[in-house]
Amino acid sequence: MKSAKAITEDDRARMTILLVDDEEDIRDLLGMLLADLGYSVRTAENGETALASFMESRPDIILTDIKMPGMNGLALLRAVKKKAPEVEVIMISGHGDMQLAIESLKLDAADFITKPIDDDILSIALDKVTEKILLRRQVKEHTENLEKLVQEKSDRIVELERQTAVEQVMEGLATAMTSLSDLDDQGVFNELPCYISIHSPEMKIVTANGTFTSRFGELAGESSRSIYKNFSGQGSCPVFQAISTKSGGRDEATLMATDGTEIPAIVYTAPITSHDGKVTLVMEVALDISEVNSLKSELVRTQKKYEHIFNQVPCYITVQDRDMKIIEANDRFREDFGFDRGDRCHQAYKNREDICEECPVQKTFEDGGSHTRETIVTSKNGEQYNILVWTAPVFDEGGKVINVVEVSTNITVVRQLQDQLTSLGMMLGSMSHGVKGLLTALDGGVYRVDSGLQKDDMERVEKGWKVVKHRLGHMKKMVMDILYYAKSRELECRPLALGTLATDLAEAVEPKAAENNVEFVREFTNEDHTFHADPDGLVPALINFLENAVDACLYDRSKEDHKVTFRTYEADGKVHFEISDNGTGMDRETRENMFSLFFSSKGANGTGIGLFISNQVIARHHGSIEVDSTVGQGTRFHIQIPSSREDGCGQQSVILPG
Structure with a gap:
């Protein structure tokens, strides 16, 4: 069985084959054989990969095994033929797959070959489909050439018909204009709203309509250039161009009226020729575009x-x-x-x-x-x-x-304002609720003091006064937190001694720790180190962390002894503040929300403002806060602030609640 046309190596080199088989050894062997035959070969290990490769870059021939896991050869054949019916597909089948092979032919497969594959049979099958593809390409090329030839001939016929029609129109126009130039009573010719004139081959004005003469005067016998601003002598005015080229034209020019008015115009010319091709007359039509230009300018x-x-x-x-x-x-x-x-x-x-x-x-x-x-x-x-x-x-x-x-x-600013108003409302509600609770507790303390005074019970008076002092202190802290949140000012950084600041902070918190039997431990190093910060913002922020550590010990009922350790040092161009306690500790939810506005784990004893403000203060000093906490074991805060003015406070204007 021989092909009708000998397939050359160049023919094979123009073909791309997609080889599909789930067995790697067969892919390698057939790939080498196909490459030796001169084909460009791509491979795929299953139907899905083959279809993706086909969609990305369409091959000329697909050589695929019928039986494969997942998408088999028949499914691949259906998908390929649906997308590109012209792609030739050769199926590879085993002796037990003959029914599937026949089914593939019904699905428009080009051929099928059986395993084990004979090299000659495979070569013949490929030559057949290659010849088929080449013939199809030749037919397509001949068809396109034929369509192009037919289109060119059709265009030529249409052009000839147009030329004939134009010649007939021009011949009629020449006759009409020749007659028109001899009329004394020009009728409608005078009423046309454009400047129409007839010119001789010697470039003299023969006649013109009333619109022309009303603006330019009686110019019969004058030069065709006489109405133009920019043409004189042998200048190439529109009439001269029409006579020289024996064809009509369109130009933009400026005309000069008898009163000196300059008229922008579009000038059309049409030469009128005799049967021997000589120009006998030229019709010139000029349109005043002053209004058009005015409209253009307005536009x-x-x-x-x-x-x-x-x-x-x-x-x-x-x-x-x-x-x-x-x-x-x-x-x-x-x-x-x-x-x-x-x-x-x-x-x-x-x-x-x-x-x-x-x-x-x-x-x-x-x-x-x-x-x-x-x-x-x-x-x-x-x-x-x-x-x-x-x-x-x-x-x-x-x-x-x-x-x-x-x-x-x-509307970002509007939304921010809404958020601020919402926060303000929440703050007022929280503040009102907190103040109400404090006033209730304060009333209880005052009642104890009054009752003790009436009964001369100094122990009762002392307990009541202790409640009053505690609640007044809590109320003071709440008011100060609210003031810090409500006000705004710029950072006022100045040099601070680390040891002095740490001592002041410790002395501010130690009385509260001692009052509640909480051991307060100082571990200060690098006390002579100086750094830049705003003390009015930083001191209250750090006190917040220290007092929270004491409160965590105060609320812890699981152990007898409690301790807060306050450690300060300098390292890597930063000052470090570590505050650790062995109090209640925090769960994950509390750790994630502790710096959110109005979030508090203390119930009625907290405002939810303190740590929010402290976090903002540290951030605006370009610092950072690390938190380690375990429920029942305690919490460690590690606060870092750059030592230098440039890295910490910087030169920019920074707004700080405070």
């Missing part, structure tokens, strides 16, 4: 005005097509999000590849109506903005939505 001014408004409005404005591609954007959008024509809005706004859910632009394309939505977007600098989006459709003449205008207003 440009209007366009610039709206462009200015488009760019200056305090909103982000984009125009998008049906693919969600941004085809135009105003300056404010470009400044905050950048602009590359063709970017999609969800890429520019949210750096995501998928269209946003509830996209108002998509809804407008679907129903032609306006839609609004509030969302959060990210600028090119990484800042997040709250925006309110409004969309409007742009229709074509047929009423179809072709574009959508999206106008987005940055």
